[in-house]
Amino acid sequence: MTLHFLDLVAVACYFVLMGVLGYFTRRTKTFSEFAVGKHSVPGVMIFASLAATIVGPGFSVGVTSKSWEQGFLFYCLVVVFSIQILTTGILFAPRLARHRDCNTLGDVMRKRYGRFAHLLTGILSVGLCVGFTAVMGKVGGSTLHMITGWPLVYCLIAVTGTTALLTFTGGLRATIATEGMQFSMIAIVIPITLLLGVSQSSLTMAELSAKASELTSSAFKATSGWQMFGIAISFLLGEVLIPPYANRALAAKTQAASKAGFLMAGIFVIIWLAIVAAFGIVAHGVIAPDTAPDDVFVTAGKALLPIGVFGLLLATIVAIVMSSQEACLNAAASSFVRDIVGIFANPDERASLLLAKGSTIFLAALAIVFAHFSPTIIEGLLFLYAIWAPCMIVPLIAALFLENAKPVAGWVSILGGGVASWAWQFAKEPGAVPAILVGLTASLICFVLGQTFGTPKQRTDSSPQIA
């Protein structure tokens, strides 16, 4: 793709802006500042940061490519994701925000279930966040590759490396500041592009509406009920309380700020997904019908936007990737220090901070390597959902609501759910029943058994199972 000088200037300005924001918010003195911003973040910033994290490549470029082919069918399936965020806002986020002494989800799990569950949570958190960083990094690297023509490996390093540097220098507050700015870009540039698309489309609004109906109904007929259920359930449950979201609940200034941030983000998701889905349909009146679905977002943007402003759209795509990556890298580094290293050693504040910063770079490097092997964005997300949800949802929700949860119930539920989901996926999901559902059922059964037959927790900081 040939770019005008002004487009390249717009992309360069974006990176300078991120650098400036990182500079002004860069100092972190303690691990708590790095991990949860001293529990001092206001509700509006929780919202902006959370929305920027949620709106990754899957919920922008991915949804547009799907709606180009399937009309509003994919929107109807994926919009259930907002229920998850709203439920988290109403039920879970305020309860998480109560744990002022906790810096990670693992800390919360340890309070209920002891050290072994803490360690398992840490391993899952780090694995999930590195996986997300890899999947996002591949999209960002491919976009940069398209912009510059540089070899893909350099582009992967440039995108994930820049994100790692921003996260490394400033911790969660710098991450939240840059994410807020990225959210502003996303929320302003993409809707304006859609409006331009409507005004410049070769099709009238009535014709576009007819196209949307035709695409949606033909996609509905071509998709089985189980397939639709599987996609919807994955988006409904797959990201419940994943570490980047949980860290924002923990970072909130008050319980009310936490709740408000999640509720606003949940409502924004409904609006946002409709906008990017509409963009995929409006694109039919803007670009050639043989355009590859994955290229629709960028190709339509290039056709619609004037020189220089198109560069802003490309910068926005990079922002979409980087905002999600920043959140995941910060959560991964915090979890690595607290939930994995912290199980075996007890580093002081200064050592923890240094370790968190060092692990940010190390985990980013790991994500760059994994990015080479990551599948397409939606497939990658669905795979990661099928691991996190079956392992963590049941014991985590129980940890927030049950005062007398038993340690064995926690770790048996994590292992049972994970093994069942993995085995079901390995068996190619017999009967098209989603692995996430099988894993969740197994996790629930294991939890109930553990809670029924397990012994109560004796001490506050260690689990009798591995003592």
Next chain:
Amino acid sequence: MLQIAIYLFTPVAIIAGIASLISVVRFVIGVHAEIRKE
């Protein structure tokens, strides 16, 4: 659905973006002032 997305949701998203921009500036100024004070 298409018309709701275009004529209702689009302006709402742009307003949210502008509100967020103002909040970010205030947040960054606050954090920077705190850092300087320390």
